[in-house]
Amino acid sequence: MPVSMTPLAITAYTATSAMGRGLLAQLDAMRHSCSGLRPNDFSSAPLACWVGRVDGVEDNALPTALAAWECRNNRLAWLGLNQDGFLARVLAARGRYGARRIALLLGTSTASIGATEEAYRRLDPDGGFADDMLRPAIHTPHSLAGFVTAVLGLEGPSLTISTACSSSAKVFASAERLIRLGLVDAAVVGGVDTLCDSVLFGFNSLELVSTEPCRPFDAARDGISIGEAAGFALLERIDTAPEAPRLLGYGEASDAYHMSTPHPDGLGAELALRDALERAGLDASQVDYINLHGTASQKNDEVEAALVNRSFPSRTRASSTKGFTGHTLGAAGIVEATIALQAIEHGLIPGNLGGSAPDPICGAQFAWRNERQRVDVALSNSFGFGGNNACLAFARAGFAA
Amino acid sequence: MSALRVYIEGVGLWSPQLVDFAALRSLLAGNTPEPPPARPAAATLPSNERRRAPESVLLAIEVAGQAVTMSGRDASGLACVFTSSHGDQPITDYMCATLAQAPADLSPIRFHNSVHNAPVGYWTIATGCHAPSTALAAQRASFGAGLLEAVSQVLAEHRPVLLVCSDTAVSGPLLEVTGCTQSFGCAIVLAPEPSATTMASLQLSLTTTRSISTLAEPLAHWREANAAAAALPLLALLAEGRGRCQLDAAATLGLQIDMESVA
Numbered sequence: 256m257p258v259s260m261t262p263l264a265i266t267a268y269t270a271t272s273a274m275g276r277g278l279l280a281q282l283d284a285m286r287h288s289c290s291g292l293r294p295n296d297f298s299s300a301p302l303a304c305w306v307g308r309v310d311g312v313e314d315n316a317l318p319t320a321l322a323a324w325e326c327r328n329n330r331l332a333w334l335g336l337n338q339d340g341f342l343a344r345v346l347a348a349r350g351r352y353g354a355r356r357i358a359l360l361l362g363t364s365t366a367s368i369g370a371t372e373e374a375y376r377r378l379d380p381d382g383g384f385a386d387d388m389l390r391p392a393i394h395t396p397h398s399l400a401g402f403v404t405a406v407l408g409l410e411g412p413s414l415t416i417s418t419a420c421s422s423s424a425k426v427f428a429s430a431e432r433l434i435r436l437g438l439v440d441a442a443v444v445g446g447v448d449t450l451c452d453s454v455l456f457g458f459n460s461l462e463l464v465s466t467e468p469c470r471p472f473d474a475a476r477d478g479i480s481i482g483e484a485a486g487f488a489l490l491e492r493i494d495t496a497p498e499a500p501r502l503l504g505y506g507e508a509s510d511a512y513h514m515s516t517p518h519p520d521g522l523g524a525e526l527a528l529r530d531a532l533e534r535a536g537l538d539a540s541q542v543d544y545i546n547l548h549g550t551a552s553q554k555n556d557e558v559e560a561a562l563v564n565r566s567f568p569s570r571t572r573a574s575s576t577k578g579f580t581g582h583t584l585g586a587a588g589i590v591e592a593t594i595a596l597q598a599i600e601h602g603l604i605p606g607n608l609g610g611s612a613p614d615p616i617c618g619a620q621f622a623w624r625n626e627r628q629r630v631d632v633a634l635s636n637s638f639g640f641g642g643n644n645a646c647l648a649f650a651r652a653g654f655a656a
Numbered sequence: 657m658s659a660l661r662v663y664i665e666g667v668g669l670w671s672p673q674l675v676d677f678a679a680l681r682s683l684l685a686g687n688t689p690e691p692p693p694a695r696p697a698a699a700t701l702p703s704n705e706r707r708r709a710p711e712s713v714l715l716a717i718e719v720a721g722q723a724v725t726m727s728g729r730d731a732s733g734l735a736c737v738f739t740s741s742h743g744d745q746p747i748t749d750y751m752c753a754t755l756a757q758a759p760a761d762l763s764p765i766r767f768h769n770s771v772h773n774a775p776v777g778y779w780t781i782a783t784g785c786h787a788p789s790t791a792l793a794a795q796r797a798s799f800g801a802g803l804l805e806a807v808s809q810v811l812a813e814h815r816p817v818l819l820v821c822s823d824t825a826v827s828g829p830l831l832e833v834t835g836c837t838q839s840f841g842c843a844i845v846l847a848p849e850p851s852a853t854t855m856a857s858l859q860l861s862l863t864t865t866r867s868i869s870t871l872a873e874p875l876a877h878w879r880e881a882n883a884a885a886a887a888l889p890l891l892a893l894l895a896e897g898r899g900r901c902q903l904d905a906a907a908t909l910g911l912q913i914d915m916e917s918v919a
Contacts, residue, residue, distance in 0.1 A: 258813050300759045355864055355909070364771065368748070375752035375829065384829055391833040395742055396772055396793035404907065410864060413906040414801050415793040417743075417772035425790060429805060432812035436660070438804075438862065452755040457767035459760075507788035509736075509780040515768045526786055640768060641777025643789060 257506070257534045260431055262650070263490045264499035266348075269339035270593040271331070272484035272580040273307035277338035282597055285605040288625060290579055292468045292480050297450045299376065302459060305468045306450055307482020307581025309334070324402040326370035326393045328363070328449045332403055335447065335485025344489055345407050345443055352440040354410040358433050359400060361415055362422025362446035364585035364639075367398040369451035399447050411439050417585065419639030420548070422446055423486065424588030424647055428505040430490050445487030448585040454481055461515060469551035469582070470609040471575035472560060472617050476551045482581025486589030500596050503632070503648040504535025510642025517638060521558040524548075524636065527644040528566060531634065535648040542571045542648075543630040544598045545620075546591045548638045549575020550582050551609065555638065560616045569619035572626060578608030588637040592647055595633035599651050602629050660860040662810050663918070665729065665853045667894055668722030668820075668843035670696050670715060671878065671885070676722055681895040696841070700731075700782050708765075709778065712744035715841040716775035716822045717782065723843035724818060728853045731783035734818040734845065735809055738776035739792040739802030741883035742834050744769065745826035753828070775822070787815075798823075799842075799887040800905035806846055807860060816847040823884040840882040842891060854918045856894055863910040869901040890915070 269277060273291025274284035284291065292305045312331050317324060321333070336342045349357060374388035392401050400415045412433060416422050423446025430442035448454075458464045458481060465478035493501060508526035510518040517524065532539060545567070547559055556575075563573050576594050583590055598604060606624040613623060631654045635647045667677040674680050675692035682689045696718035698706055706714070716738060724731045742748070747770045754762050768774070773791035780789050788809075794801035799821040806819040822841030826834060850857070869889035871879060879885040889901035890913060897917045905911040 298759070299755070302759075355862075368752075371748065371830070372752050372755050375756040378829060382829060383832055389833065391835070392795070394830070394833040395795055397741070397795040397798075401795060401907070410908040411906070412801065412804055412862075412909060413794065414805060416790060417793055418776075418789075418791050419771045419773055428788075429790075429808070432808040435812050436808055438660075438808065452759055453751055453767075453770070456755060456759045456762045457751075457764075457770070460762045460764040460767055462764075507790075509777075509786050509789045511732075511780045511784050511786055513781065514774065514777050523786060639773065640771045641773040641789075641791075642780060643773055643777065 257530050259536060260504060260534050261435060262493055262501040262503050263431060263434065264493045264496040264501060265596060266489050266491050266496045266499045267341055267344035268488040268593050268596055269335060269341040270484065270486035270590045271309060271335040271338055272583060272590055273309060273482050274579050278597065282601060284579055285603060288606060288608055290468060290608055292581055298455045299452050302455055303466045304464045305480045307480060308450060309483055323390055324393060326367040328367040328369060328399055328447055329402040331449050331483060331485045332399055332447045335487060336406060341487055348441050348489060349408065354408055356411060356440040357409050358412040358430060358439040358442040359404050359409050360426040360430050360442060360444050361400045361403060362426050362585045362588060363399045363415060363417055363448050364419050364422055365448060365451055365453055366396045367393045368453050369449055372452050418643040419641060420584050420587055421637040421639035421643045421645040422585035422588060424637035424645035425507060427502055427647055428507055441489065441491045443487060443489055446586040446589045447485040448583055449483040454584060463552055468609060469577055471549035471551040471577050472556050472607055472614050473610040474612045474614045476556060479550045479552055480581040482583040484580060484583035484586040484590045486586055486593055498652050500599055500652055501650050503650045504531045506530025506534065506646040508644050512642050515640050517554055517558045518642060521562040523642050523644040524562055524638055527646040531646040531648045537632060537648060539567050542567060542632050542634055544604050544633040545571065545573040546595045546635045547573055547575040548636045549577055551577060557616060563620050564618040567620050571620050572604045572622045573620040574605055574607035574622045576605050591635045595635045595649050598630045598633050599649060602627055604628060660807050660811060662807050662846045662858050663850050663854045664844050664856045664858060665847050665851060666723040666726030666845040668719035669891060670718050671840045672838055680891060684892060684895050710744055710747060710769050711824045713775045713778050715824055715839055716820050717779055719822060719841040719843040720779055720818060720820045723845050727845035729816060729845060732785045733787060734816055735787045736776050736779060736789035736818050737802050737806040738820045739798045740823050741793055741795055741798040742823055742836060743772045745824060745830055745834060745836060749826055749828040749830045794906060796883045796886065797904035797906050798883055800903035800911045804905045804911060810846045810848050814848050816845060819844050819846060821884045821887055823882050837881045840878060840885040842887045850918060856915050856917050859914045861912050863912050864908060866910060867902050
């Protein structure tokens, strides 16, 4: 039995992905079932696949004062922080609580490895990094959190969580614990991952990348499309913002099965789901919407569809939104958390884009097209390599489990 | 803010000079401990995995196994916090070099071993652990940040937690930016209550006063040579019995630790 948690207010949130910059663009793309995927025009050598690329990242240089942090991942982080007034909301919170009393917890799978790749593509004749690439702070997994800490001027706990594709879901759990223990009063959580050769050629080497736009839960699905994204949320105690949507619970568990294949019975995913529901004090029948991990890999979707089937009534709606964004890896948790929050805010269940010929394993819970209904409780699933599973539970303000 | 109090039940340690925590104790007592073999034994891994595993995985699993054995706990029920400043640097070096020359030749096994949570993934598989597991990084403060995360799990979830901090050495172009010239790994098992295997209690508090504990040679040099060895002031306290040290938990945040021996 997990320890129950006190719900937290989500007082600001934002996301930037191939769907566009900020929440309005994201909502608009979902309303119009408009995918952000495009033929791969990113990798340093040709690779036949589709990618969820964010337009204009390369055109937005960092401010001069932050130039030491230059790299694609931090540019996307900067772009993301500047949407939906998020930066200003954090600075206001810093004014209220003090820089020491706000934690920063960000998830990423590869951080700015793209910059390290670039350094290796243009080594000096002596075999060392070129002078402009001799910036230790960007050649490390903590690059993203280091950069965002500098941007926000925060002085509290600052941590990178890197558990592959569950990274930016798990940040919510770590943040809740720090707030519950009174170590901080608020937390900035989120995640950023950018397209890079490592993940494009890496997932390709595992034969997990489709040559077409990904088709989550489709009978003919044949792999993922990789995307990039930045997303952030500000968590505070609910007495400071009683009208804000809430983080109600989280669950974390390990498959203990295989490094790159999910447990065939979805054991870790189910443990994470049960943990989240119990911690939130929820019964599965109270869940209105689940944003699924739904990567469009054979195994993930098979295992996850079976989990949905055996755990939820048909009135619970479920969909993957990877067809909009591609799999944004370490940023998937936060992007899909913001989609769950928008489902609550706008009553929009986004259709499972790309699943035109549903796999028969999928039950009646699947929303293949957009649906409109009131959503009080929404879950978000995130599963990663190494059998690392996380599930988040969100609810409308005032919802009582 | 109430004091953070946790109990240490087991310690693991491995470096090219020290085969385990007892070797550190011996060194600090003025002896010259026998150095370990070149590769960490990592006996927790099945032998086929052990042959194939990269050093980052062997190192983390070696120290994790030592600490859990000392604690007497069943590894399958321990939540896991694995932290590393740079992940598997030899694999990063391999991947970046391969991607620069022949990207389509990238090895799928090296790719899946490149994820930052590979060591904790292998550990949970080897021990049948379904508990929550996480993998962290915080530049030079990875040990202190990992300790803070582990302590927050111990106290907020009321459960024992295995903390592992390790970084492997690297050669090649990456060395110039990571400065990691020798491997170092350590692990501790933390619990919310004292037990029969409790070695010491820790009382922790956050501070913005920057003050890093000094170390005598050769420990000071080892700390320079590997970010994970930032744990050494705490490990030395554990070896010596009691006292206070301070570690970085973030760039501008310190973790002050008061340790008392219990055994």
